[in-house]
Amino acid sequence: MPTLLRWKGYRFFFYSADGWEPPHVHIVKDGKETKIWLHDLSVAINLGYNARELAELVRVTREHKPAFVEAWNDYFGA
Known part of the structure; x- marks a missing residue:
């Protein structure tokens, strides 16, 4: 589970077995x-976050998207 970012107690990561899916991040x-x-910063799954939290997490993901995509491609291959 490569961790991509730790921010205000949130952990942004992807699972090592996620390579068959399009690029994404999990946030816990x-x-x-x-x-x-x-690709479009849409929420695929939400387990417990309220709308305000989700909006903030999407904003942070948008800011770090180039680095997250690069990490995904480095890990799984482009």
């Missing part, structure tokens, strides 16, 4: 988790 904190697709 306090037993909550979301999955955000990197």
Whole structure:
């Protein structure tokens, strides 16, 4: 599970077995988790975050998207 970013207690990562899916990040904190697709920054799964939290997590993902995509491609191959 490569960790891409730690921010305000949130951990942004992807699972090592996720390579068959399009690029995305999982974000966890306090037993909550979301999955955000990197191509359009849409929320694929949300387990517990409220709308305000999700908006903030999408914003942070947008800021770091180039680095996240690069890490994905380096790990899984382009």
